[in-house]
Amino acid sequence: MTARIREFLRNRRDDGPCMVLDLDVVRDNYNAFARALPDTRVFYAVKANPAPEVLHLLAKLGSCFDCASVAEIEMALAAGATAERISFGNTIKKERDVARAHALGVRLFAVDCTAEVEKIARAAPGSKVFCRILCDGAGAEWPLSRKFGCVPEMATDVLEHAHRLGLEAYGVSFHVGSQQSNTGAWDQALASASAIFRECAERGIRLSMVNLGGGFPTKYLKPVPGVQSYGNAIFQALSKHFGNRLPETIIEPGRGMVGNAGVIEAEVVLVSKKAEADEVRWVYLDIGKFGGLAETMDESIRYPIRTDHDGDDKVPCVLAGPTCDSADVMYEKTPYWLPVSLEIGDKVLIEGTGAYTTTYSAVAFNGFPPLRSYVI
Ligand SMILES: *Cc1c(COP(=O)(O)O)cnc(C)c1O
Secondary structure (H helix, E strand, O other): OOHHHHHHHHHOOOOOOEEEEOHHHHHHHHHHHHHHOOOEEEEEEHHHOOOHHHHHHHHHHOOEEEEOOHHHHHHHHHOOOOHHHEEEOOOOOOHHHHHHHHHOOOOEEEEOOHHHHHHHHHHOOOOEEEEEEOOOOOOEEEOOOOOOOEOHHHHHHHHHHHHHOOOEEEEEEOOOOEEEOOOOHHHHHHHHHHHHHHHHHHOOOOOOEEEOOOOOOOOOOOOOOOHHHHHHHHHHHHHHHHOOOOOEEEEOOOHHHHHHHEEEEEEEEEEEOOOOOOOOEEEEEOOOOOOOOHHHHHHOOOOOEEEOOOOOOEEEEEEEOOOOOOOOEEEEEEEEEEEOOOOOOOEEEEEOOOOOOOOOOOOOHHHOOOOEEEEO
């Protein structure tokens, strides 16, 4: 919570939940990444928060952009990024979208299988490709599972196929899982990456780049290591596995770039119990899983919640959203402790909500409008 956000909310007159994002915090985060990993290019993961003001600021600061669709590529271009600062980082692309990206000047693409390589060879000839490898996501609060990437043993064949089809086999990528609290998580993936570099070299293909992905955390309830600790751990792992022949590197922070820059202001709609004798209360807010807090799925991300009664005694609460869907319950297995004095109509502040909220918000479920966003 920054003084600027507090001031903005004090003067706010409109109704309904909103997310307020402070660009000064995004600037500080960008500079912290640049300092912690000085030889690494930053590709901001646009999906975390594609607000034009955020993209424009990052473009001005020199950031590159990791885009997952033609629409995101167009947003990055509109914000002032040139095409050579954009990667099409989704491993699952329609061939006509690859062609469209190529026509817009994009020359850097992610792949994780030979079928995708063939699309790129046809629709974006001569481009650079990097092959994504699987990562188990251990230590991450929002793991990215098995959907993206291939086993390291397969990556060499995928890259060789690209090379044969006239593409530039550029390197290897991975994502250690989002909200990764273990700074050592990059070590195993970098061991695999260096093995792929060696095997490709044996086949006469010289790779140049390792894409270290995202995973850098935002502080929610538990403390997390600072960016510099990640920078140090990554540099050590790079040196250990690549010796003095360090590859070019890029990172793709999303959450770590914008998460702590945003705060959601919401309102208590109802406080109730299911039986008079119940210990646990139900607190319903005017925002829930469908209004932007989708990452509370499986109670994965636990946001800090502030109220005007924080000094008072706290009681366990089930926290739920306003829609008529029983899945719209955020915290129940592990109840959330909120002040006993919290009442209908009170405002609450949900912190660390600058990433993955506005983009996850439904368009009009039950007629509720999408999460309003203010960038200041
Ligand atoms: C979502 C995504 C990111 C951003 O991940 P964070 O954990 O938010 O930093 C980076 N790279 C790729 C390919 C992604 O899909």
